[in-house]
Amino acid sequence: MTLGLIWAQAANGVIGLDGALPWHLPEDMAHFRTLTAGATMIMGRKTWDSLPARFRPLPGRRNLVLTRQTGWRAEGAEVFASLAEALAAAAGADVWVMGGAAVYAEALPLADRVVVTELAEAFDGDVSAPEVHRPVLAATDWAESSTGLHYRWVTYGG
Incomplete structure (x- = not known):
């Protein structure tokens, strides 16, 4: 099994605002879809809830959702009470953790790689990314989005 974490963050570390990307x-x-195609995705329930209904479950991926809410169910999601249980169920798979902040923090020490889309702009938010203290394996040059934002992709090693 390989375990990766994937997220996008603003220049000030923000990854979310009111349950959505700001x-x-x-x-x-597009980058997310390419990297995670065919993989097992682990996410917290709030991250699941933040996905637009037309993308739940994420197509072409196994969707594992972590929640402490006993009895919570969602079509297309496999439900687990802990990260350890979800990882055990995903043994042998290519696994990506896609949020939220508490799940990232718990999974970070176990990750083989971390892929971060860094934005050059700062945004207001109520959720921040964990700090990554790992070697940078690769980083793209800064690019301008069709929306005018500036971004690059950074991959950190294990």
Whole structure:
């Protein structure tokens, strides 16, 4: 099993506001789809809830949702009470953690790689990314999005 974490963050570390991304970056969505195609996705319930209904479950991926809410169910989601249980169920798979902040923080020490879309702009938000203290394996040059935002992709090693 390989375990990766994937997220986009503003220059000030923000990854969310009121259960959503505070920006629109279509290039990042395409990058996410490419990297995670066919993989097992682990996410918290609030992250699941933040996905637009037409993308739940994420197509072409196994969707594992973590929640402490006993009895919570959603069509297309496999429900687990802990990250350890979800990882055990995903043994042998290519696994990506896609949020939220508490799930990232718990999974970060176990990750083989971390892929971050960094935005050059700062945004207001109520959720921040964990700090990544790992070597940078690769980073793209800064690019301008079709929406005018500036971004790059950074991959950190394990």
